[in-house]
Amino acid sequence: MVKPDRTPQVIWLAGLLVLVVLPAVLPNDYVVTVLILCMLHAVLASSWNFLMGFAGIFSFGHQAFYGLGAYVSALLAMRAGLDPWLGLVVGGLAAAALGAFIAVPTLRLRAAPYIAIATLGFAEIARITASNLVGLTRGELGLVGIPPLTDVGPLRFGAGSRIGSYYAMLGILALTVVTLGWLVRSRVGLALLAIRESQDAADSLGVAVTRYKVLAFAVSSFFAGAVGAFYAHTFLVLTPSTVLSIAIMIELIAMTLVGGAGTLLGPVVGAFALTLSLEQLRVLGDWRLLIYGAALVALILFMPEGVMRRLLPGRRHL
Amino acid sequence: MPWFIVVEQILNGLVLGAIYAIMASGLSLIWGSLKMLNFAHGEFYMLGGYGLYLLLLYTGLPLGVAVPICVAAVYLAGWLVERAFVQPLLDKPGWDVSPLIATLGISIVLQNLALRLLGERIQSLPYFVEGTLALGSVRIAWHRVLILLVSGLVIAAFVSILKTTRLGMALRATAQDRDAATLQGINVRGVYAMTFGLSAALAALAGTMLAPIFSVSPWMGAALLGKAFVVCVLGGLGSLEGAILGGVILGTVESLAVVLWSSEWKDVVSFIVLIGVLWVRPAGLFGTREW
Numbered sequence A: 001m002v003k004p005d006r007t008p009q010v011i012w013l014a015g016l017l018v019l020v021v022l023p024a025v026l027p028n029d030y031v032v033t034v035l036i037l038c039m040l041h042a043v044l045a046s047s048w049n050f051l052m053g054f055a056g057i058f059s060f061g062h063q064a065f066y067g068l069g070a071y072v073s074a075l076l077a078m079r080a081g082l083d084p085w086l087g088l089v090v091g092g093l094a095a096a097a098l099g100a101f102i103a104v105p106t107l108r109l110r111a112a113p114y115i116a117i118a119t120l121g122f123a124e125i126a127r128i129t130a131s132n133l134v135g136l137t138r139g140e141l142g143l144v145g146i147p148p149l150t151d152v153g154p155l156r157f158g159a160g161s162r163i164g165s166y167y168a169m170l171g172i173l174a175l176t177v178v179t180l181g182w183l184v185r186s187r188v189g190l191a192l193l194a195i196r197e198s199q200d201a202a203d204s205l206g207v208a209v210t211r212y213k214v215l216a217f218a219v220s221s222f223f224a225g226a227v228g229a230f231y232a233h234t235f236l237v238l239t240p241s242t243v244l245s246i247a248i249m250i251e252l253i254a255m256t257l258v259g260g261a262g263t264l265l266g267p268v269v270g271a272f273a274l275t276l277s278l279e280q281l282r283v284l285g286d287w288r289l290l291i292y293g294a295a296l297v298a299l300i301l302f303m304p305e306g307v308m309r310r311l312l313p314g315r316r317h318l
Numbered sequence B: 001m002p003w004f005i006v007v008e009q010i011l012n013g014l015v016l017g018a019i020y021a022i023m024a025s026g027l028s029l030i031w032g033s034l035k036m037l038n039f040a041h042g043e044f045y046m047l048g049g050y051g052l053y054l055l056l057l058y059t060g061l062p063l064g065v066a067v068p069i070c071v072a073a074v075y076l077a078g079w080l081v082e083r084a085f086v087q088p089l090l091d092k093p094g095w096d097v098s099p100l101i102a103t104l105g106i107s108i109v110l111q112n113l114a115l116r117l118l119g120e121r122i123q124s125l126p127y128f129v130e131g132t133l134a135l136g137s138v139r140i141a142w143h144r145v146l147i148l149l150v151s152g153l154v155i156a157a158f159v160s161i162l163k164t165t166r167l168g169m170a171l172r173a174t175a176q177d178r179d180a181a182t183l184q185g186i187n188v189r190g191v192y193a194m195t196f197g198l199s200a201a202l203a204a205l206a207g208t209m210l211a212p213i214f215s216v217s218p219w220m221g222a223a224l225l226g227k228a229f230v231v232c233v234l235g236g237l238g239s240l241e242g243a244i245l246g247g248v249i250l251g252t253v254e255s256l257a258v259v260l261w262s263s264e265w266k267d268v269v270s271f272i273v274l275i276g277v278l279w280v281r282p283a284g285l286f287g288t289r290e291w
Helices: A007-025 A029-054 A062-080 A084-106 A112-132 A162-185 A187-197 A199-204 A209-235 A246-259 A265-302 A307-311 B003-034 B041-058 B063-089 B098-118 B142-164 B166-176 B178-183 B188-214 B220-235 B240-260 B263-280
Strands: B132-135 B138-141
Touching: A007 A029, A007 A162, A007 A265, A029 A062, A029 A162, A029 A187, A029 A209, A029 A246, A029 A265, A062 A084, A062 A112, A062 A209, A062 A246, A084 A112, A084 A209, A084 B263, A112 A246, A112 B220, A112 B263, A162 A187, A162 A209, A187 A199, A187 A209, A199 A209, A246 A265, A246 A307, A246 B098, A265 A307, A265 B063, A265 B098, B003 B041, B003 B138, B003 B142, B003 B166, B003 B188, B003 B220, B003 B240, B041 B063, B041 B098, B041 B188, B041 B220, B063 B098, B063 B188, B098 B220, B132 B142, B138 B142, B142 B166, B142 B188, B142 B240, B166 B178, B166 B188, B178 B188, B188 B220, B220 B240, B220 B263, B240 B263
Parallel strands: none
Antiparallel strands: B132 B138
16 A cells, blocks of 8 residues: 655644744744735635636636625624624625626636636726725725724734734634645545546536536635735725735735645745745845846746645645 | 717727737737737836837937837847747746746836836826827827827738738748647747747837827836737737727727716726627637637
């Protein structure tokens, strides 16, 4: 019997352990905030990768789900007094509904650029609507006065206490990775892989292509919406250009592809690597984006298959 | 609303559409042969605009000399980018996404290089020709008329090069079937680099002509790139006719949306048109089914 390969599990557990103890070793608000952003990007990149890497649907409008989750949860908490924790779920569900809605007209599109531009179209409509409906969202002035997450036991949230948000975010990340990992290894994952490799072959073998594609959109958007709501209740200010801009999408693509699309570890590693290096490059001042761009080019030239596949070659499940 | 304002807006829309068509045909050309999206296309447009600005500022060359110099220089830049950054990725795993990241990185580098070297001040250029053309109550700036004429000529020249010359045949053969083209003795890698150069040169020409209207800044390419992608998809990727018709449609729809509704919502209107077209024709207006 072949001994099952445990390397990915070891990496996951080691990473989790480091993230759990890190705030105790480095009790520094800046470090903690940067790590929150790393984990937030990791969830976003993982959820986009579920759609792109596993189902082969090249969406370019993931920011729409992120932003919608953020605005829905923030507005419901401000106007209707919805508990922010519940808002995470409601924001996620709202995004999932939008995802399923967007999936329908994009289902007939085959080539990546068509899907990319159609989904981008929806996302841009969302962004322009959010910045024009000034009465509801205050547009680019920014939605302020969003209530923070309510305290749970010893965990404190809101201004000046980042530790609570840190552990909540870590929980969301773990939940996302476990759920997506389970889905990928289940029948759903097999069906999505089949659709990615050849939609016609999958169709002819009885895979319900439409249903699985809509499902993939809904699942992927749910996590983006939930983490968007988390952003709203953690950083407490929303503007269309911070949560609905194409720049987010471009960062997600870079993170996922640098780490390795179609793997579970890749987007998480890519999100940490790129978010941390952009922070580290701050010492370079105005030159940092230039170096970042050059590093992207170099990375893709020397590791076109992504960092994780290069570091752990020949493994099927990463 | 007076009718002539609507007519003026349609004319302005056509001018914008002509530029969109030039940008989109460059993107479509690359998609047709290499099956990749070039995210640095907007930066070639920016290089055209900045090139003209700097040439006029420091050398005082006449426009008839300065514009061709810019276009030729950017042709070379496009050729170099393909040789140095796209060709090494060809035939390697991950080709479906790797050139996207590479060109994205190049776009970030060029934007920030422009920002560092030339500053974030938005620079403006004078119109190539002063004055306005008046046809009854309809008035249109001569510069815009010039854009329409030049764009029409360039697109016509481009189409005839593709359809009649040996170079054009090599380009089309490579786009249709790379292996068959190689067997016919076509230097496919050379054709790819040339395709990139031509595409960049078209973007640079658009950049020089639009610089007086939209002004020059490090970010001038980013906004137009999005539009060019929309036009490509609307018309059908890889189709030149599609890029031209798509450009004209998008330009006109945008301009009409401004007069008939509001400028804040104009992009919503164009995206709705795009989604509607894709709903009816999933491969765009002139696209083939395989893509």
